[in-house]
Amino acid sequence: MHPEFNLISQPFSNTINIGGIEYLYFSGTAYLGIPQNEDFIKLYIEGIKKFGLNNGTSRTNNIQLGIYDEAEKAAAKRFKSEDALITSSGYLAAQLTVKALSGLGKVLYAPTTHPALWLENQPLNSKSFPEWKVEITELINHSAEQNWVLVSNSMNNLFPEIYDFSFLEQVNPSKKISLIVDDSHGIGVNNNGLGSFDNLPKKENINCVVVASMAKALGLDAGLVLGSREIIRKLKRTNTFIGASPPAAAGLYAFINGAKIYNKAWNILQENIQLLSTKLKIERKFEQGFPVFQINKSSLADRLLESKILISSFPYPDVNGEAINRIILSSWHTEEDISRLIATIG
Template identity: 35%
Template sequence: MAYEIDTFPGRTVSINGEPHLYFGGTGYLGLQTDALFQNLFIKNVQKYGTNYGASPKSNIRIDVYRKTEHVLCHLVGSEAALTLSSGYLAGQLLAQTLDDKYHHLFYAPNTHAALFQRKIKPFTTFTALNIAVREHLETKNNKETPVVFLDSIDFSGCNYPNFNALKTLPLEEIILVVDDSHGIGVVGENGGGVFNLLKKLNCKELIICCSLGKGFAIQGGAIFGNEERIKKLKNTAFFGGASPATPASLATFLDAQELYDQKRMELRNHIAYFSTLLKRPKKFHTMKEHPAYTFADPQFTEYLESQKIIVTSFPYPDEDAQLMSRIVLSAGHKKEDIDHLLECINILPKL
């Protein structure tokens, strides 16, 4: 059931005037309602203003963009990076740029809508994707480089952390484009996401895009890749014609590095605590270091709601899609919140 609320959902949410614990959303570090983080953001709004609508190619350029991209490169492990106003825009920039006569686009199962430029159906299995890519490569006089799009965190456990299905593809001949929106800031060394992990697979070219909102609690997006690729993307009309991320958001990212580390450690402690005490963990799809616990039973969602617990549960990305249900821990939760959740789950004879 959908509810309309008038405040941001933190560790709790008010439903029909009644307080409920909230174990949903994508605010993994719990910073959107954190007072210290908000004060950093307010300080930067006072310095940089509420919005900056100039082109990134303007003759007046605020240096916070260059500084942020430098820090992001170091964090992720890429040669170069660029920032945009959203993760969706980052995905669309890549999809539009690579959709030309020199490339052939392939979409892995469960690929996010942000990476689609045309009405191309994703493959339902990696086996079918593998066959299609190899058949394409075997076509005589074929000058189109295959580009495979996928999500790093697909909530089924198919990709991160092992990427076993991906490893079956002829990666040395593939440009790999990965949406790491649910990984960056949360998984990997210092929250660097999956770039260094996927770099070891030696694909023809690796490009990562992401939202900065889920792991870093700021409105913005980013793309990571080699210097040549990032330079080409920056030279597109698409990039030059779009407003950039607000400088206040990026400045807050720079100022909050110690806070990110602290909250990431708190989140990982929550994950370890919950996972250790959870009975019948096989009833959930989980991923190493990630706070999402996916399940398929709508009656379980209704049961949790009866216990004053709200989780993520809705058809995604549209009404015709399969119901997406998951429990999401955040660094903003308290131990007693998690204890109550565990008590409600563990007393059930079956899920």
């Protein structure tokens, strides 16, 4: 990879200029194109004028900006949870939640769970999610242990696969399950933009909590926790939440007032996904409605680079592994962009 690709000095968009050369850009995680959405930027600027650039006081200070409670209520309503908590980053949201809830039972991690959710370094789990869920169901049902904490991503975004947690309905109802799901790549995109929370099992013995970075599809430097009022109250009493500064209020102002912007961007993204999935002839792996297309062709990234097209390509699981090549769509891509990509791939 050209060294200047690590020294980009402009915002990412559907195109980027590197060394005076313009490239089409099909990578990153700005699935809804919010960082370059002019209407959203206008809202953000309105928010800056109302609330300033940042707010360095904790959420337990005796003088508070009311927008934080307002944003949490808006998030809970939008993503169909009972309550919500907003932090300054997705990592903080994940660590806050796992550390606070890990004492509720025996902790088990699903394969490929994001490191933000780790309590400590996790050994490599080479099982597939379908294999893991069968194993876990049997383990829980046959164990004397009554309380369990299961931690997982909502999906695998590298080798696109959206996980189905309905298997937990087969768990003995006498077992108490706390399910913590990281939906950083799904929220705002999957399930008509609602993310995973609304699709998680709804049973008395299963307490579901979703954590997410809002910096991907939602375009905000913030973290989100969705869950019951009881769980959110518990998390808000932790030292981590009490001691941490919140995200910039301006971004939350844009989030609250930008529902129509998100919806319009989601519809454009779905049109882009439909165009690429129907016209692209090369073998690929993708999940319906999710804008990542994994292609098992090691030479693809280099061939596209020659035509001034950049896709996501890096070795996995380490520097000695084969490259994972992925085409990642965004709402900022035009039909012309996608048609050029398809024609170049052939």
